[in-house]
Amino acid sequence: MALVRKVPLKKLDPPVKTFHDFAIALTSMVTKAGHNCDEIHIVFDTYREDSIKNGERERRGKSKEMVVLDVISPNQNVPVVLENFWSSSISKTAFQAFYVEWLTTNYQGHSKPPSGPTSITLSSGDTDVFVCLLYHITVNWRDLGLKELWLVRNSGVRRSILPLHDICLALGDELTKCLPALHALTGCDTTSKISTKLAALNAVRIPENSSLILNFDSPQLTENAIQLAETFLVKCLKPSTDLKTFDDLRHAAFDSNALKMDFERTTCTSTNARKHIHRGHHQQQLWVQAPFRDATSIMNAENYGFVRLGSSLIPEFVISKPEGLPDPCTCGKCARKNGCPCRVAGIKCCKYCKCKGGDCCKNPITE
Structure with a gap:
C-alpha cells in the first residue's frame, strides 16, 4: 500500500479525478517498474479487524478526519485529501477490492505456467519486508533454487536497488538468521x-x-x-x-x-x-x-x-511502582520524627534514601 500512495496524482497529465484514472496511473507505474520481468505479482497488505497493528494505525490517524469508503466505483471521485482516505483501514481494503476487480475487467495481460524463478525483484520501502526477505532467502529460498533477490527501495527522490543475495553472503548465515x-x-x-x-x-x-x-x-x-x-x-x-x-x-x-x-x-x-x-x-x-x-x-x-x-x-x-509505596526519603539523617517519610510510614530507610540507611541514619526502625 505504501507504493500505491506514491503514485504522483498531482503531477500527472491528464489529471487524476476518478478512481478509474487512479487505477490507470497505478497500473502504468507497476508495468513500467516491471518491464524487464516475465511475471508481475501485486501483493497488498492485509487489514485484519483484530490485528495487533490496528492500535498503531489508529494512533497515526488520530488527529485526522478520516474519509471512510467501504465501496469504491470507477467513476467515483478521488478524495481531495488522500491522507485522510489512507488513514482508514476500511477505505484501503475497499480500494484493494476495487483495483483487483478493475484489473480483471480492464487489463489484458497474459499468463504462463508457474515455474521456480531464479531471480526475483521486489519493490517495497518497508523495513519489515527488508528484514524478512534477508531471513527467508537465507533460511528457506536459497535451497529452492533462488539465486538472486533484488529489492527496489524508494525514499523521497532517492531510489536504490539492493542485491539481497549479496547482502546475506556479506552478513553471514548466523547473523542474517538473527535479524x-x-x-x-x-x-x-x-x-x-x-x-x-x-x-x-x-x-x-x-x-x-x-x-x-x-x-x-x-x-x-x-x-x-x-x-x-x-x-x-x-x-x-x-x-x-x-x-x-x-x-x-x-x-x-x-x-x-x-x-x-x-x-x-x-x-x-x-x-x-x-x-x-x-x-x-x-x-x-x-x-x-x-x-x-x-x-x-x-x-x-x-x-x-x-x-x-x-x-x-x-x-x-x-x-x-505499587500504589502507596513511599519514595525514599531525602531528609539526610532522618532525625525528625514527623519529617522523615520513612519514619512516618513505619519502615526502614534503604540504600536509595539520602542517608543510604547507613550509620548516620537516625531512623530508629533502621537501627
Missing part, C-alpha cells in the same frame, strides 16, 4: 523501542551475543529463550556490562546515583521486559511463518503480552 528477532525485540510497528538498531547490530556481531537470540525463531518460546533475549537487550543498552537482567540495570543505575528515583526515566523492570519479549516473539513468528501458514490462527496475541481493549489489541504493562 527478525533483533528487529522485533528492539522495536517495530507492534513493539516498543529498546536501544537502537545500530547498537543491536553491533551487539549481535559478537558471537557470544548472537547466540543469545539465534534460536529465538523457534515456534515455542521457552523460559530459557526469554532469559537469553533479556540478556541480549541488556547488551544492546549497555554493551560492556556483565549484567543480565533489566532489574540488574535498575539496581546498578540507582547504586551509581546516575538517576534519581524516577520511575518514568529508569529502565523498565524485568517483568515488563518479559512482556515485551513475548510481544517480540509473537511478531517474529508472524514474519517467520508468513510464507507457509497464517500464524495468527495458532498464536493468540493475548498469550503474548497483549490485552484486548474493545476491538483492539494493545500492549500489556505491569505498573512498576
